[in-house]
Amino acid sequence: MATITGENPNMSILQRLTTSDLPLVKEYGLPGVIGALLLAIVIPIFLSSMFSKKVKKRAVQVDVGGEAGLAMRNSRFSSLIQVPWEGATTMAALFEMASKKYTQHRCLGTRKLISSEFIEAADGRKFEKLHLGEYQWNSYAEAFKRACNFASGLIKMGHQLDSRAAIFSDTRAEWIIAAQGCFRQNLTVVTIYASLGEDALVHSLNETQVSTLICDSKQLKKLPAVSSKLQSLKHVIYIEDEPVEADTLNQLKHLTTLSFNAVEELGKTSHADARLPSSTDTAVIMYTSGSTGLPKVHFCLKIFFFLVYSFFISMKIKACYDFWMHESTTEYSMSQLVEGVMITHGNMVATIAAVRTIIPNLGTSDVYLAYLPLAHVFELAAESVMLASGVAIGYGSALTMTDASNKIKKGTKGDVSVLKPTLMISVPAILDRIRDAVFKKVEVSILDCHFMCCYLIQSILAICMGKTVLTPTKFGAGQT
Template sequence: MTMERLCGSGETGDAAASGVVKDGVLRNVSGTDNLLKYTSAGEGLKTLYDTFVYGVKRNPSAECLGRRKSIETPYEWKTYKEIQSEVAAIGAYLASLGIKQNERVGLSGKNAPEYLTAIVGCFYAGITTVPIYDTFGETECKYIMEQAETKAVFVSSDNASKVLEWGKDVASLTKVIVWGEPSKELLENETVISFEEAVKLGKESPSEARAPTAEDLAIIMYTSGTTGMPKGVMLTHEALVATCAGAESYFDVNGYKIDHNDVFMSYLPLAHVFDFFSENLFLFLGAKIGYYRGDQKTLVDDIGALKPTFFVGVPRVFERIYKRVDGMVQSGSGIKKFLFNHFFASKRDAMAAGKPFDKSSRLGDKLVFSKVKARLGGNVRIICSGGAPLPHHVEEWLKVTMCCPVVQGYGLTETCACSAVALPDRKEQIGTVGPPTVSLECKLDAVPDMGYDGSESGGGEICFRGPSVMKGYYQKAEATAEVLEADGWFHTGDIGKIVEGGCLKIVDRKKQLFKLSQGEYVSPERVEGIAAKSPLVGQIFVHGTSTEATLVAVVVPSEDAIEKYGGKEKCASSEELKAEIVKDLDKVCRAEGCKGYEVPKGVILHAEEFTPESGFVTPSFKLKRPTLKKHFAGEIDAVYKSLSS
């Protein structure tokens, strides 16, 4: 007997926001009959090259990719037609090098118009792309180039010398194509050619597009990984087009018509699936993509100049905005602090009662929150956070202050990034990642060891199946078999529950638990998310072991704490700051219902931010726990000894 239950209110406009549970499988109500494989343009668009051409045809003269040269200059744009010409030239040049269809070409560098042009140029030639994080060191970079047998690599000029050095022993590598401002010395190397010269040669000797098929690999995306060497996730054109279809359906259902007037800010790494997918999606939709200048310190200036209408980010980005603005409010005048807090509480309560964000506090929006929204340029229509769970207090703060819908998305590299997205102005979806997109279905698998029975309310490991799921890990059949079942179900390793509205709520991580000496299990990510509420904490890594009964934490103090305690050098050795942080962590954690053993009892101060360059976090700012544990091992041991003495 088939059991089907609609999760959601079923009111007008709500149906597509709901999930349907049928025989233990959750689908978006719009995808209950068949999972979506194609966009609204139909079955004619089977690859990401097809979706790009479709975007060009929508409006060839529309602005496509833009950048600005300095903080004083405006954005300069190339049209879709101009980018299409460069794409064809790059494709022709790659073909002239003898690179065959389905062979691999690498790409590494900060986001830039040339980066995306090269990606689509590879699609033109039927070549598989292999993005490589520019924060990877020699070991990872060389490993990827050798395993993928890259025939050529596109690279930014600031990254070129090291990639050239690391690639000299890679037998397959024959050409390094450099964008930016390569030095004269660099260009004297016969292996190196500038991006502009490659375009010129491609235009001089054009060739027909070698159209890929839907089953061909569009990309082998090497996950930055929190443990071990990166794995190459194989994503087909079919998978990525299906994901575009799911995102397009989401926009349509929620009334967001995207066209050439919309602007997307590119600053998250193009080597990460979140940005890679987003940029290809916006090419299909005919929107503009503007690039930051590669420096996080001037990102706010770039955002102000670009004025994006869609803004995506990872929690770390939004936590920075929250802490910076909150710090300004708390240190401001009494009247400013009163007005902010008054309108914040009033708007929050109105939204909790079901009022839309734009009708909850029009006066507060005009007097107070419009100034917060201006930090993202003032034109943002929707904000989406992904890459990791967004702390509840930050999500609530963004929804109140940003004067636009704020939603959480969920996905993995293995599911093309966009697997579930919460719906705007749905109070019951706060703290959830919404229902699955229409290109995927979901189920929960029991994890008895952790007390999850696989039921909707009891929770279990989140599994996805559908056209958006990866083909597998490149040359790693055993690793693929560990997570991908023969019938197509992919095991995410995340623990979730199905809550009101047929939405997924992420509650745990299967592999991140550790057991303390008294037998209690602790989820470090949960504790870190709660601890981040402390105004003294900028970043935090929580550690525990089966030989100790307590937790310790490595804390990067907040900017305000660093300033208060005399700068980075002084605060790193401040026993007074350590004591204050331990006290505040106890207060914050217990206020959120943490047990005593879940509260860190000892703290190690680290003055420098955890960045991808430091090796402590991935490019999406997920903690690299083994790296952190190894680096701080001596200090962790010392803290445990002091706690036991």
């Protein structure tokens, strides 16, 4: 074993190593050993820095004001994005300006119902099948006029300006017209899922102190059973998408009930001046879904702004999110505070402005398929963007979307086939249905595909061997 010969305790470590009997030191000397160690460490580090993949720098330090932390900005904009264009500070102002900008262009379209029938399955269950025709359209000018008439009719039928209106209906053109009518009178719209059960419906209407309910014929049938529990409801406006039974209306005699068309006619003959909102006024109180029990409601900072934050971060438009958060700091008294998501006009137009910067080429040549629930912020935001961009909005449903959809009568066309949309938004469950519809069509033609593949292979082989090639006819018959 090698030993160190020096016994002087005052010797330094280098001196001891120099005088040691270690083989490496004796053979190469202390400088050689140190040099080898340095090379063994430095060279791998140097080579690693040269050939390793460079990581893209995800952020730069910059003073953006406020508290220190990570922030994302769209580099194309130096200031807050608050409105789509000058003057469009509220939903009412935006729709009015859009109606003047895109006057004669298609705005809201609904398919005409040709027939409806019920088919009984082998297990005894009955399924409704619809034969739907072409889309019938309102222009932007016509849609705006309808909204103005509805706004006037709403006031003339007795709705108080300091109370709220709720929309309890599936996604349809009347939903948007009713909402825009309410905005023109600075009425807060409470959005309620059409799938809500009776208890959830009562809770939503009572908590928000709704005095006017706008619903479709199917939802109208739910009211007689719960009308005695509704504390503030005074007026009901129903959309006549299907016949309404007289018995249903008789059970609601203690309320003022009018059809949607009747309210429009009332406003057409009895005009009421618009009472336009400001950007800080609450436009919508939104409840999330829940088919049974109480709806899943939370204050806006817990749900809505989380969704908005996620959207803006993904789209890299933090400036708009800053504006949303600034708007959301408005303080409400305890009498005004409700559990639904409270969204101001400024919030809504800021979202519209943000999305238009991400998809800048939206225009009158585009067609949008609307089918998701307008009671959800996703669909409401999307349709608002389309209205600001002059896009034609055609209404459909998840059950009538494709030719193979459950409610489409066999041999007739689904919404997509008729509308031919250039735009649509979706969720995973709907994408699964679209995929299944595509696979069904592929399965029908799989025999033809198999035959054509075999024919092509045989043709190539025949040509190589100098033989005659047969011309294919359907399902394998051939001729020379």
